[in-house]
Every structure is written in structure tokens, then in C-alpha cells.
Amino acid sequence: MKKKQLKIAVIGGGSSYTPELIEGLIRYHDVFPVSELYLADVKPGEEKLRIIGELAQRMIDASGKPIKLHVTLDRREAIRGADFVSTQIRVGMLDARSRDEKIPLAYQLIGQETTGAGGFAKALRTIPVILDICREMEELAPDAFLVNFTNPAGIVTEAVSKYSKIRSVGLCNLPISTKMQIAELYGVDASELFIEMAGINHLNWTMRLVIDGKDQTADFLERVAGASGISMKNIPDLEWDAEFIRSLGALPCAYHRYFYMKDEMYREMSVKHRETGKTRADDVKEVEAELFELYKRPELTSKPPQLEKRGGAYYSEAAVQLMKSIYNDTGDIQVVNVRNNGIIACLPDDVAIEVNCVIKSDGPHPLALSKPLPPQIRGLLQVVKAYEELTIEAAVHGDYRSALQALTVHPLVGDEQVAKAVLDEILRANADYLPQFSRVESK
Amino acid sequence: MKKKQLKIAVIGGGSSYTPELIEGLIRYHDVFPVSELYLADVKPGEEKLRIIGELAQRMIDASGKPIKLHVTLDRREAIRGADFVSTQIRVGMLDARSRDEKIPLAYQLIGQETTGAGGFAKALRTIPVILDICREMEELAPDAFLVNFTNPAGIVTEAVSKYSKIRSVGLCNLPISTKMQIAELYGVDASELFIEMAGINHLNWTMRLVIDGKDQTADFLERVAGASGISMKNIPDLEWDAEFIRSLGALPCAYHRYFYMKDEMYREMSVKHRETGKTRADDVKEVEAELFELYKRPELTSKPPQLEKRGGAYYSEAAVQLMKSIYNDTGDIQVVNVRNNGIIACLPDDVAIEVNCVIKSDGPHPLALSKPLPPQIRGLLQVVKAYEELTIEAAVHGDYRSALQALTVHPLVGDEQVAKAVLDEILRANADYLPQFSRVESK
């Protein structure tokens, strides 16, 4: 880009993850010279935004970097003329997440933030807001990149790709975390690995590992079979069965546990909920409350280590790496969410996928897969993608029929009577956030 | 074909369905002049074969048709020089089916003869035997058509297409039954309907109805929504929810209940099993015992009406219609199982599908679909097809890994730990029928 001065807008700036991002912007300021940083949020998040804003200012001051910080409730002001718009919003905040997790449990379904009936509800609430942001970008910053972290990140990226002309990239810290853990496993620097990941956000398989020109996939699978080493902080760490990994021929991601180990995952969730009345959202609320207490301390001028408990390892890394690679036309390989365009041949061209991309100044260019996906991976991927396509139609058009079919086709629901019941409750419980469904009557 | 004399071999001739077929061959003898009819079966079915043979002879005698009947345990003799080989075998007989239904129930899974873990077990037992028959055909009747009824008929057809050069068609009475019921619903002759069915065997959607040049699909879906009218005798007759049907945009087949109503189907099965110790196989055993008692009566010279209770309505119709259309180069449209070849664009080219085909003297020619399948149908179809592809690999190669992945990817199993447990029990319980797995050790 060669611009000397960059403007970044962070929508959802009051997120507890923001200090991660601030830290990254400071660390890489020499190669990614942000001069204007806008943290924007909505009125109900004003207090959190203020705390984050003050901490961010202290961090910047301590760093001595010439970053001018703006804290605002005016989203348009934040977006106007931005080079990058980062979205990390949570429509309905943690209370909505708590409902997303609890409603499915009442129907003997896994209640999870980003997939199944819970992730579905989150998608319905989130997509319209993200598309509003895109429309503002089309008006106020048409050449900017949208860097979206908001979950479900793959579905959101696909909705933007289908319903907006804005250039966007969907980001998740899971691929980079996986890469770091594999590097550690092999005792090498991450830059020495070539890892072929394929799939969609939160349903991404590590298909192939190359080190120094040699295909190490078979060796790698033996190492991870039966070992739970490679996981995410926020997902119960169940062990993969060795024979299962061998027969799969790939390493599943942490979120695959909600599918491949759905019985045990459900059991843990429901036991916890029954015994404590809590779900993950409630834990997060507590962690967040503690974090914001910490953030308030005037002496704090850097990201506190407790933030890692929140599950956001490498979030900043992923976001800043992407933006600085675009800015510097780096051409390095990152795993991000982009339009398929035939890379995963068994999925439609216009859906979002999560694969290796070369990051150039005009954004990510996906790399061909080295071979077609085997049936065991293809089948699950296709059915979950069908759910995602239907969910986007439901969210954009407030279409009850697409919503009902989305849940019915999802492998974690499946039964149409259950789908209908849980859908109706989701629509009722989220009515305030789902104006697109207001004119729709369920039978 | 223009031959004046046709030879037909019925493998599994001792089946209780055989009188259906005999009746059809007699009825259509003028346009499908069978002169040599071989009923072949295996040693353990000798007694049933004898009873069926005697009944068949009485039926033929009563008809006065010049059909020469042969009853034999020598399969090669039956196949040698045949024009059509019909397979309606049941490897392991009803005892094996009973196990197929009961083993899954112990893992809280639907236990069904043709899909899920039960259908999977049946496929493992059946495919090697069918491929043996194909090899004998390649040697003894290379130009004959294999007309396969044996379930899972779609998987078997695909296995034959992938591993044999024999021309084969997979048949099921479900499509013709559906057509007859729609004709009844509209009070017209079935020949006046154009029905677009798409999918795979036992997972086949009625996508479109045309009567007299007019697309009646919307009207049709309203008529069937909420009505359970269109079903199969051997499947519990649960009602479809009207809103579900509208949102699906198609009529599911009866077997879809195992997916879309999996909770209720499981409940009914498990309650019945818990309360009576029985599953469908046990009912069928009783019906069969009664049927064979009937069949023995020397005064019986025609198909008894009780056979319909067995679930085989239109079986004979489907089989004889297909063979006589090939023989006469009729060019009528029938829904049969064939190689995909791009007709269902979201599935691989080399898999079996069940669609409208024009039946010519060289076999079935599939018709293009009028539009691509919507995501709600595509997703379920793709994931079940992935299961089928893996099952075929497992059955042909005795490959434990494909077997484990087949069950894991199946929407009625899903959990890999459950998949492994039920697989191991299936392999143990069917060891006598699965020599291809004998050298394979599960970990």
C-alpha cells in the first residue's frame, strides 16, 4: 500500500480481546504504521468500551508509538476512510450467548456458540449487523478490507461475499494455533512447516504436513493419534482415538469434537449445566468481569497474561499478520476464510472455505489442494456447508423455511420436529435482535 | 431383443417374494416370453426353495404358459446363458437381519435393515456375494443384465458398477409405489404423471410433479403436507409436518423418516424391542412362516393376498416392467438405480443414483434433472452418499478403516466412539459372513 499513514476501525472495540489487538499493532508498528485507530462500539457496551479505551491509551503511551486513538459510539465516523475495518462484535452480548448455549440443551442438543443450534442463533443475530457495516463501508471506505473475527466467522464471510461488494477476509485463531502446536511438536520453527488445512471455519482438517520437502503426514498422524495435545483452550480436551485418526487420514480441529465426540461433549455440557446451572458463557462472563477489573487498573499498561485463559491465543497474531501482509504485499501463506472458487471441488463455488492462501496486496489468493478430499471428510463438510448456506438465507431474508431446513440438515440436530421446536424457541428468545423475522409467522 | 426364447435366473429363488415375480412373468408372458426360468438358492435355503418351486410350478401350470421351470442349488447352471439374472438374496437370512436391527439399538442407534449401522452390516455381508455372482456372469452370461433387488439396493448397484463390467440395474418398489399413490391422490392414471424423483435408493425425494404439461408441485406439496398417505407398508406411518414439507420443497420418501424423524423412529423401535424383545425381522419371520405354510397348500395356484403384508407391493411390477422394457426397447420412463455420470451434479460421477431413466434395449438412460438440488436436500444426500462410498470400500477390501469412517460419517451414528463400538460388535456377530475382514484386527 505504501501509504505512510493507516487508519484502522475496530468495530466491537469494547471486546475483552481488544488489548490483544492493541499489543499487536504496537509490536508491528514499524512494518504496519497505523496512525489512526478507532475503537467503536454500541451504546450498551459504552462502559466496557471506555475501560478498553483507557487501557489501550495507556498501552500506546507506554509504547511511544505515534498511534492516535479514538473511542467512539459513532460507527460511521470510525469507518470513514479506513484502510482496514476489523469486526469483533457480539450482538446481544454474553447474555445472548448464554441463551444460545442453554436453549439447545433443553432439547438434548449440543449448545455451542459457533455451531449447531447455538451457532445458528448467533448467525441470525450477527449477519444483518455485519451487512449493515458493509453497506457503510461501501459508502465510506469502499476500498477497505473487512477483517472479520466475529463468529461464526465462516458463515459471516460467506454472507459478506454473497451480499456485499466489500473485500473481506474471515479470520480465526484456530489455524495459527494448530500450526504453532505442530511446530512445537516437531521442535522446529513454524516457518519451516507446510501444513495443508482444508475445510471451513471450525470444521477444518489438517490434511498434510511437509517439513523440508518431505511429506510427514503419516508420521504426524501417529504422533497425534491418541494424544490430545492439539486443541483450543476453550474446548474440553477429549482424546482422539488412535485408530480413528488413522482411518480419518487427517487431524480434526478442536471443534470437530462437537461432531466426532458429540455424545461425550453433550454429556459434559449437560452435566455441568444440570449441576451448576452454568454453561461456557457463564464462565466467560466471570473471566471477563475479572479481566475488566484488571483492565481498569491504572498501572496496567500491557496485555495481562490472564487474557489467555479467555481462549484468544494468537488472535492478535492472526489479525495483525493478515493486515500487515496485505499492507506489505508479503506473499506469505496464511489460513483464512475466502470464497471457494473451485478450490474445494466438492463444494459450490460461491461458499466460504478456510484454506491456505498467499496474502498479497490485493488480499488472499487460495492455493490448490494437493488432492481431492476423501469421502469421510467430504461428506461431513458438505452437509455442514449446506446448513451454512441455508442459515445465511434465513438470516438475510428472515426466511423461516430456510431456517427450519438449516437446523434439520445440521448433523447435530437432524430431527425435523426437534429442529422446529428449538427454532421456534430461538426466534422467540432472540426476537429483539431478529427484526428480519418479525413479519414471519411459524405455523 | 427379438429373441423368441428368454432365460431368466432368479438368485435367491427361495425368497417369499418369488410368487410375486412368477405372477408377473405369467401376466406379461405375451410381451416378455420367458421360456426357461431358473430358481437358484443356497443349501441352507433348500427347503424354502422347494416349497417356492412347487408353488411356482402350480402357478405356471394353471396359467398354461410355456415356461419351463428349473429349481437348483447350482448357481452356475442357473446363470449360464441367461438373458436376465435377478438377485434377491439375503446373506445370513432373517437371523442376520434380526441382529442388524438389534445391535444398533444397544448403542441407542436406529436399527434398520437398509440404512444406518444395520444396513451397513447387511452391505458388508451382501456385496461380496453379489460380486461373486457378477464374476460368474462375466464368465457364463456376459451380455445378461443383472437386475438387483437385494438391499441395500443402491449400494449394491454402485459396488457392481465399480467392481464389475456386468450391465446392472438396481431396483426398488418404492418409486413405483410412490407414483401409484400420487396417481390415486390425483385420480388419474399413473401414465399421466411426470414425476421427477431424485436421490439415492431409500433416500429419494419427489421433487416435481407435472400433469398435462402443468407443474403441480406446489399443489402437490400442500396435499401431502401433514398427510401420511404416501408410505410403505413396512415403515411406521408417521405424519410429515406441513411446514416441514413446504420448507423442504419436496416429498421425502418413506425411509426419510429414519432421518427426519429419527427420534420418534428410534423411540418406537426401542420401546417395541424393550417390551416385546422383537424387531421388524421377528415380525417378518412370523409372516414368512405363515406365508410358507400357505405356499405349501397344493390347492394354491396363485400369489396369495397375504403376501402384500410383507411389504412387497409392486415388487413384481417393478422387476417385470424393467425387464420387458429392455426386451421390447420400450423407451418408457422408470426410476431405477444407475451410475450417476453427472446427472446429480453435486455427487461424484461414479456413484449410484436413483432417478428417472428411459429404458431402451441397452438398458436405462438417465434423464437430466430440471434444476440443481437445493442445499437442504443436497447436504443430506451428500453425507449419506459418502457413507455409501466408504461402505463399499470396506465391504470389497475388508478395510476396517473405511468401515469405521463409514459409520462415523453416517448421520444416524456420527459419534466415532459409538461407531467403533458398534462396528466391532457387527464384525464379531457377522464373522461367519465376512471372510474379507478375517485378517483385519481392530486395535
Next chain:
Amino acid sequence: MKKKQLKIAVIGGGSSYTPELIEGLIRYHDVFPVSELYLADVKPGEEKLRIIGELAQRMIDASGKPIKLHVTLDRREAIRGADFVSTQIRVGMLDARSRDEKIPLAYQLIGQETTGAGGFAKALRTIPVILDICREMEELAPDAFLVNFTNPAGIVTEAVSKYSKIRSVGLCNLPISTKMQIAELYGVDASELFIEMAGINHLNWTMRLVIDGKDQTADFLERVAGASGISMKNIPDLEWDAEFIRSLGALPCAYHRYFYMKDEMYREMSVKHRETGKTRADDVKEVEAELFELYKRPELTSKPPQLEKRGGAYYSEAAVQLMKSIYNDTGDIQVVNVRNNGIIACLPDDVAIEVNCVIKSDGPHPLALSKPLPPQIRGLLQVVKAYEELTIEAAVHGDYRSALQALTVHPLVGDEQVAKAVLDEILRANADYLPQFSRVESK
């Protein structure tokens, strides 16, 4: 359709071919009961329309069939409420065709009515008029079928499919002529043949011949290799080289001579033109003049045998067969031009192809090909289709750039400098018929 009374509109009713059509409508009146027949034409064709109209009336009178004939210059009146609209127009009449044939010759290019630079010019003139007719149908007869004979029939069908919602079928007498000739070659009735034709209009290969269940393709190719027997009246009858046919593995159609024998075809055309100043259009003009003299004779009450010299054998057969099969929901197989939808996998889904279709009451349903097209056929088909796609864009949008690329990519042009020169002359010579190009300036 079951309607007792059918209305048919023939646009371009003054065509010398019309008596063919009238004869067919009379012959098949029992199964295709046309009660209202409109012959419509434009003002410059009024005299010819009158002559045809009078002959048609005499033919109908002689037949005693209750067909009410209307002759009109009001196209909207003809179309209003029609069940079928048949288009057989010639924009610019034979003078334009004469130019289409002569202009390319000046650039050492084949000058032919339906392909190359000549066919391109015809497409530019024709497509806008056909789309006007479609718009009138959308308003006045939205459920009618458009049955298009106007050349280039494939390109016209594709333009209608891409730019109108009207149901349309493109028709050519070449496939039915081929079938009749193959039947004669084998001494059997055409109904006993299954012929797989694949390609696009006037570039259609006979890929496979089945008689009585046996694949006779190899035998068939030997019979036609070196024999010029299978051709069209209006195309010089050059012999195919035997080795060429064997290596092609298919029988080319008559129009393939413009490609595979382009040197000799060009030589014949240019010699004729140089020596006589004439091209095929001039011969046709003479034939037509004679025909119309014949048509005027009051004693003539049937199609005169001289019409066959005109090249229209089976035209009526093709048209009436199609319409009566739709009307009667016959389900027979006819080779017509339809939207691809994946049937020819190496072409885009939205282009027109010419393949076997089952004709039902809702129109043609294409049949799957029995195997993918080999490279020798695929390559030529793809490049000519690319020409067609570009030609449609040029014709619909008056887009000079698409026009230039259409001619450049065409195998009978190829050179961009020649393409530009011939294009510019075509645009000048046809300016009166190409209002869509009026605002476009070539550099």
C-alpha cells in the same frame, strides 16, 4: 394438454417451407387438433405470405380438416393465446443471405449461412427479432412453447434461454434426416434404432448406434467410412476419409464438412462464385422463385415434390413430431436444442446443446450421454461454443468487442486482422438490420 382446440402461430409464415408444415398439421390432425392456424409475416414479405396463405387454404380445404386459417401482418394477433409459436423467419431475406455468403469469400473465408462469418452475420440480425417475439409471448402467450427453426437455430435457442423466460425448443431437420438415413442403411424402421447424437446445432456427432440392445457403433462407422451416403441436400457431398472416421470414432454431420474439409469446401465455393458470380443463396432464390410460381397454381392443393430440392426434407416431420409429442405427452426421444444443464460436461451449464431428449408435456428432458466426449470432439465443440456465446453477447448488447472476439475465436476465421476486417464490412452491409450496433464505433 388435453385441450380440444389448439392455436398455432407461424411467424415467417410466408416462407417457402410453410407448405411442409401445413401438410404435417393436416396429416397429424387426429392426434394434434389444430383449430386456429395463424401465418404471420412482415410487410416486405406480404406478397409471398399471400401466395402461401392461398395454397395453405387450398390444402386445408382439400383435407377436410377443421383448421381455421388466418393470414396476417399483425404478429401480436397471431401470438395472442397461442399454444405453440413457430418461428421460421429470415431477417433481411435472401438478399441478406447472399451477402452473408459473399462477404467472407472476399476475405478468403468460407461464406456459409449458419456458421463462420456468414452465420455470425445472420445471428446478429436474427437474435434481436426473436427476442422481440419472446417479449410478445411473455405478454400474450406466456405458457406457449416457442418452436424455433430459424438459423442459426442453436445460437437462437441459447439466446432465448439466456434472455427470456419463454419455454423454447430449437429444431433442425438434420438429426431426423440422419436417423432416417441410418435406418435405411440398416434396412430397419427408424423406431428400432437408438442413436446417441451429441453436440450443438450443425456441429453434431453421431456417437453411438444401438440396434436391438447391441452396440453397433463400430460396424456403423465402417459402413459410413468413405461413403458419402449420409448428408444433407444443401451441402456438397464430399466423401469422408475412412481412416478419419475411424480415428474420430463418430460420424460427423453434414455441416462438419465446413470444418474438417474446409479447404475443399472453400475451393468449391470460391470457384463457383468466381465463375458464376453466384453462391448458394442465388440458387435458392431461383428455386424459391420457381416454387412460388408453382404455389400460385390454383390446382395445387398439396405440397409439391419440388420443395424437397430446397433442402427441407423432414422439416415438417421434425416440427409436427415435436409439437404433437408435447401435446400428447408422448415421451418419445427426439434430438432437439435445449439448455445444457450438465449433460455435456465439458460445456457451460447455460448454453444450448443438441442431444437426445424425451419429449413430455412440459417439453424436452435431455438424456445423459453414455460417456464423456473424447478430446477430438470436445476441443472443436468447445471452441465453436465459445464463438456462439460471444456472438449472443454481441447480438443482444450490440457489443463490438464481443463481436470481434467471436470471429477471432471461430476456427473458420482465427486471424484477428481478418476478423476485424470482415466484421467491419458485415456491420456496414447489415447496418439497416443492426440497430443495436448503431451507437458503437469501431476504431
Next chain:
Amino acid sequence: MKKKQLKIAVIGGGSSYTPELIEGLIRYHDVFPVSELYLADVKPGEEKLRIIGELAQRMIDASGKPIKLHVTLDRREAIRGADFVSTQIRVGMLDARSRDEKIPLAYQLIGQETTGAGGFAKALRTIPVILDICREMEELAPDAFLVNFTNPAGIVTEAVSKYSKIRSVGLCNLPISTKMQIAELYGVDASELFIEMAGINHLNWTMRLVIDGKDQTADFLERVAGASGISMKNIPDLEWDAEFIRSLGALPCAYHRYFYMKDEMYREMSVKHRETGKTRADDVKEVEAELFELYKRPELTSKPPQLEKRGGAYYSEAAVQLMKSIYNDTGDIQVVNVRNNGIIACLPDDVAIEVNCVIKSDGPHPLALSKPLPPQIRGLLQVVKAYEELTIEAAVHGDYRSALQALTVHPLVGDEQVAKAVLDEILRANADYLPQFSRVESK
């Protein structure tokens, strides 16, 4: 690769281009530490190999780099244990090329070394020898990369990919030359450009230019329209018409002139041949004779500037860049020839294409195209690729039928009678080099 010592085998080491390669190996020795360099050639090239070997030794000596040079007629010794095998052979040497250029001219066809009937002849001679080399690599250096320069480089790469398991990359200096010229045009360093090239070897379009995140394609096309600036030394420098470039929407490569300007190219060739009796091969012979005289001079210790006249600019650059990027796992983008795997959606998966690839330690990973190819590019690409597929079958199996169809489908031949005549003469003239055709009789 991290090996400290690399072995490289150059098959066709006696090529006049070899000093280019030596210079590159010396220049990049710090990052690409070749320790063993084998120059291998065949007996008839012994004298040239000796001259090149002596020059190479002087160059290495002058550089002081620890590269051990081996000059040998024993190809197996050269290949054994190599890390990279580079092929730059010319089966039949320049005399064969001279025939390749002259035979087509006698049939009024373009006679060119790498495409049309000339390139076809070269492919027939070359492919069997390359596949022999591959078989030796499978035995003696199974993990080595084959880096092929031998023309037709795309066809050769595809043949290797279809008929060998050896990892191979096809290389051409045209893409890198184009990039260098575009960089010069914009006055920037080549590293600042992102250029999307798409197509196949010697038929490669520059589709898109991005500089600093901005799409400059429209501007770029205006700059090159009408300017002949971007070309290759060995191809007559005809100007592109501005309107043609705009309508094409891409920059053709230099070799496209044989297609888009085929008339003028043919004219120049035939005039030259008629007037001088010479073709390009004869010029090259003279240049080579001069070069080898130069090479003999004991005082010459570096690549002489005259080598550039030969047309090989950036040859060394392309080869050494590729090998050192693989060795160092660089991850930079290079345009090379690889298996398609769906990247160019309108071509089969198993053919070779020439596109942007990221070069990692396991070889090239192609990048997705940013959009599908437009019809004007798709059509020409598809028909030439069909020619290539048929040529490979002809070359590998000595199949006359594929050969005849290959030439017939090629846009520079087209007429089957001409194709047959030129094919028969090519087979006669090259009989010594085409043992695979020895048992084949043309009719």
C-alpha cells in the same frame, strides 16, 4: 532441503544454453550449494558437450565456487542420486527442427518449433525420450525433481504427469520475461507486481496486473495495446491491434501471434523460406555455430553476451530460481507448468497448465485464478489443449488415430485431408526417431 551438498544432472548438457545455467548456479551458489554437477548428452552431441564442458569448467574455476563438474555420455551415472534433473534435450537436433519448420510450409501451414504440425512432430520425438529419463529417475533418483525445459514444455510436463510418478515441473522463460518487461514498463521492481497469468505453455494470457493493492489491468491493456513492446526475441515482433487487445481483455503471449496473426506469420515464414530456403532453425544453426566458436576460446570464462541473441533470456533465471526456491522452501510465486487439479475449471483435471504457483520445498502449489476465463480465451485454450492431449496419446502409444485427430483439431491445421498428408510426411521424415510408430500402418 537443508542438505549441504546438492547433485544436479543436466540432460542435454551440450546445449548452447548451458552456460546460462552454469552462470546461474555460480551466482546463486551461496543459497543453492551445488557440489556435484553432471552434464550428460548423447553420442552424436559428444563434441558439443566437450566444448560446453570445458567452458563450464573455466567458468567454475574463475568463480572459485566448490562445484565439481562431471561431463559424461552415461545418463544413468548423471541421474543416480541427483537432487534435481534438468532436461534440455533436442531429439534429432537442429536438423529435425529444420524439418519440423519446413514440412508444414509445404502444406501452406505455419511451421513452428513448438506448436502446429512442427511442434507436434517435436512432441512425438521428445516424449518417449523424456519418459525413458523418468523411468531411470524412478530407479536411480526417485525423490529428485525433474525440471524440464524441453519444448513443447507443457506437453512434456503433461506426459510426465500422466505416465510417471516422478515429481516434475515444466519451465519456460516466457512468463519471467513478460514479468520483467511489465516491471520495466511501469518502472518498478518485478517484486512489486502481482501478475495473473493463465493458460498453457506458449499459450498463456496475462489476465490481471496488481500493483500495490490496486488492479491496474485496464491501464495496462491500454499501454500495451498497439505497442509491440512485450515479446520474445525469437518471434517476429508484430504489433497487436489496440481494439483487439481491449476486446480480448488480456495480453496474449508472444506465441499467440501464431494464432491471432496466423496469416501474417505464415506469410513472413513462407516468404523467407521461398526467398532464402531458410527457416528459423537455419538461423539458429548459424548462431549456434558462432556461439560454439566463441565457447571454444580458452580465454572465455563467462557467458558471452551473444547468447542472448539465441532467445534464451532469463532461462537460467527461471531454472535456478525454481530449484533454489524448492531447496530453500522460499514460498515465492513463479509461473510454471503443473497438473491442473481444477485451477482452470474449463480444462480436465489431469492436464498441464501454466499458472502462478507458490514454490515450497515439496514443489509448486498453484494459486486459484481470481475469476473464470472468458469465452474468447477459454475456447482457444480448450481446443489447443485437446490437441495436446491427443498428441500425448499418439506419442506414448504410437497411435496413428490419435495423431490424425490431434492435427485435425489443431486450429493451425483443421482440415483433415491436410492433416493426414502432413502427418504421413512427418512420420516418414522422422521414422528414425519414432520407433513407437513402427508397427503402425497408415491406410
